[in-house]
Amino acid sequence: MAISEKRAILTKNELISMYKEMLLIRTFEEKAAEMYTRGKIGGFLHLYSGQEAVAVGFISALRPDDYVIGAYREHGQCIAKGTDPKYVMAELFGKVTGISKGKGGSMHLFDIEKGFLGGHGIVGGGMPLAVGVGLAIKYKKEDKVCICFFGDGAVNEGAFHEAMNMVALWKLPVIYVLENNLYGMGTPIYRASSIPDLIRRASCYDIEREQVDGMDVLAVRDTAERSIRLAREHSEPRFIEAITYRYRGHSVADPGQYRTKEEVEEWRKRDPIVRMEKYLKDNLFITDDDLIAIRDEVNAKVQEAVDFAESSPFPPPDALYEDVYA
Numbered sequence: 001m002a003i004s005e006k007r008a009i010l011t012k013n014e015l016i017s018m019y020k021e022m023l024l025i026r027t028f029e030e031k032a033a034e035m036y037t038r039g040k041i042g043g044f045l046h047l048y049s050g051q052e053a054v055a056v057g058f059i060s061a062l063r064p065d066d067y068v069i070g071a072y073r074e075h076g077q078c079i080a081k082g083t084d085p086k087y088v089m090a091e092l093f094g095k096v097t098g099i100s101k102g103k104g105g106s107m108h109l110f111d112i113e114k115g116f117l118g119g120h121g122i123v124g125g126g127m128p129l130a131v132g133v134g135l136a137i138k139y140k141k142e143d144k145v146c147i148c149f150f151g152d153g154a155v156n157e158g159a160f161h162e163a164m165n166m167v168a169l170w171k172l173p174v175i176y177v178l179e180n181n182l183y184g185m186g187t188p189i190y191r192a193s194s195i196p197d198l199i200r201r202a203s204c205y206d207i208e209r210e211q212v213d214g215m216d217v218l219a220v221r222d223t224a225e226r227s228i229r230l231a232r233e234h235s236e237p238r239f240i241e242a243i244t245y246r247y248r249g250h251s252v253a254d255p256g257q258y259r260t261k262e263e264v265e266e267w268r269k270r271d272p273i274v275r276m277e278k279y280l281k282d283n284l285f286i287t288d289d290d291l292i293a294i295r296d297e298v299n300a301k302v303q304e305a306v307d308f309a310e311s312s313p314f315p316p317p318d319a320l321y322e323d324v325y326a
């Protein structure tokens, strides 16, 4: 099926809300980094700063009853799917009010009510789950779709190939979104992949594919509208490669010495939030005062999340025996 070139027409409110969401995710992440250095958050913490346009562009085009599966850099995807940031922050703090009752932490956010099906620490681990979700949708004759986000490190996992084969064979409404941020931990793509042009992987499975600038939320949204519509209407998988960049190291513990400051600065010039600010000012006549008001609103929401996490209790020791299935 040929991909149509029709562009989505977005209202002023939709555009502002996409901007606000990206700013919320960035502010949340930077606050989480601060809380980590203050010892409020333990374990791993993989931040999404720089990649916000991918989550927001895709998830804003979904219906509330559609599904999203993330990997371990998933705070932004969970917030974009509708989870209140205070439940996400409480989870990072390991508190009982966290979205996974404080037992999952940063890599294992899960919100069934919002259709957010994890947070998965195993690289490529979400991909076979998306096959199951797609199969369930098709079996029940629903018209939902499932978006599965993963990184460039996942394309060399066996799970990637098995999942791609099965969604194509069974024609499942799954959209695989590769967030290509150029590195898997400290390893650049060209040192890990025999074919660094990762979009070509989809052709092996005859899956319709598209590459998009992951630093441009409007381009992402456009691609999202198209791929979601086709997946929903025809029950077919899609493979999208969003070229993006993470500003911080692999996790907060990584100083990122495998890349130059200049490289990071070059990518920061394409910052999705700054670009969207310019777009809103140039095209919708949003003023600096309007932008300050949005920033204040977002800062207050993130502070509220921190206060909620701080004031919530840790789970009691007995909680260790709850929700154990094995």
Ligand SMILES: Cc1ncc(C[n+]2csc(CCOP(=O)(O)OP(=O)(O)O)c2C)c(N)n1
Binding pocket: 073, 121, 122, 123, 124, 150, 151, 152, 153, 154, 181, 183, 184, 185, 250
């Ligand atoms: C199966 C498996 N192998 C190795 C690891 C260790 N590991 C954690 S993150 C990571 C890099 C993955 O990079 P990528 O998929 O590109 O995601 P990004 O960090 O760029 O978002 C690796 C190798 C793991 N968690 N799971």
